Amino acid sequence: MSLWAYCATAAGLFAIGLYGLLAYSDFIQRLLAANIMVSAVFLYLIVTAASTATPPHPVPQAMVLTGIVVAVSVTALALVLVLVRCLRALPDDAAPRPQDTAGSADG
C-alpha cells in the first residue's frame, strides 16, 4: 500500500467536496459533495489504521461501518427536507405534486 497516494486521494476528495458544497446552490449537488467529503474522512481514518497494521485495526473499521450507515440515513433525511422545500417553492399550492402530463392525476 502506498501511503502517500491514499493520503493525497483523501485530501483531494475532501477539497473537491468542500468546493462543491460552497460553490453550488443546488441541494442535491451539495448533498453529493457532502457525501464525497464523508468518504474522504473515512478513507483517511482507514489509511492511518492501515499504516500501522495490515489488516487495519477493527475499531476504526467498525467506526467507518457505523459512519457509512449514519451517512445514508442523513442523506435520506436531507432528501426529504429538499422535497418539502421544493414543494413549498412550487407556485401552485393546490397541486403540489408535479404529476406527469398524461392526465392520470384526476382520472
Add this chain to the structure above:
Amino acid sequence: MSGALEASFDLLLGAALLWLAWHSVAAPQVLRRVAMFLVFGLLMALVWARLGAPDLALAEAAIGAGITSALLLGAGVATPHPDLDGAATRTTRSACGVPRPVLAVLCTLLGIGLALVMYATASTPAPAPSTAAVDAHVLGNPVTAVLLDFRGYDTLLELLVLLVALLGARVLGERLEPVPATAPPGGVAPMLDQLLAMSTPVLLLTALYVLWAGSDAPGGAFQAGALLAGLGVMYSLAGRLQPLAHTPHRLRLLLVLGVGAFALFACASLLWSPAPLTFPARGARALALTLDLALMISVAVTLVLLFLAAPGARIGRR
C-alpha cells in the same frame, strides 16, 4: 517489481476516484452526477478491499454505492431542477458569495495542505494498538466482535440514529399530501415480473449468507440488511411497494426490533456481568447471531421506509 506495480495501481485508483468525485460534483446534469457518484462508490469499495477491510468494501458497495445512489437518483429525477441544462453551473458566482475561481484556488491550497498534514501524521511511526482481546474473541470476524461486543454502545446508538432519521422523514412527510395508491403508470413491463421473481430468492439467499458468515468472515448485519433493503428498493421502483401514509403496527415492531434486542441484551447481561452489553462466556455465538438477525431486519426495514419516504418513491412515477 510487485511493489512498483502495487504503487501504480494505487495511484491509478486514486486518480480515478478524484476524477469521478470531480464529475459527481461538477457535471452539468444531475443524472450524470449521480451516475458518477455510483461508480465512485464502487471504486471506494475497491479501495477498502485494497486496504484490507473487506467488511467495509461490502458495506460501501451495498449502502454507499447502492442505497445512497438509488435515493439520489430518485431525487434527481423527481425534484424540479432549475439548472438541469447546466445554466447555473456555468455562472462564476458561487453560492457562498466568493467567486468560483477564488474558491477553487482556496480549495486546491487546502487540499495540498491537508495532503501534507495527512501524510505526516499517517507516516509517523506509532505503536500498533493491541488486538489481543479482539483476536481471542469467540467471534472470528474482528469487526463483528467490535460492533457487537466491545463497542456495543456505538451500534445501539447507531440504530437509534437510523430510527430518528426515519422518524424525521415521516414527520416531514406528514406535511405533504398522502400519495394515492396507484398502479405504476404505463402498465407493468413484461420482463419485470420475471426479473423480480428471479432476483428475490437470490438476494434473500445472499443476505442470509452474508449474515451467517458475518460471525467469522467478512459480512454482518448491516451488509445483509442493506442487501435486503436493495430488494425493497427494487420492489418500490417496480411499483410493488407504495409509500405508506401510516406505518402498520407490525412494521413498527420490526423497526424497533434491533434497538429492542440490544436493550434487552443490555439488561440481561447484568445477570452475568457487572457491566451492561457484555457477552456471556457460553452461548456467545448464538447470542451474536440472534442480535445480528434482529439488527438485519431493523436495518432493512428502516432503509426501505426511508427510501419510500424520499422523493424518488413519492413523485418519481413517470
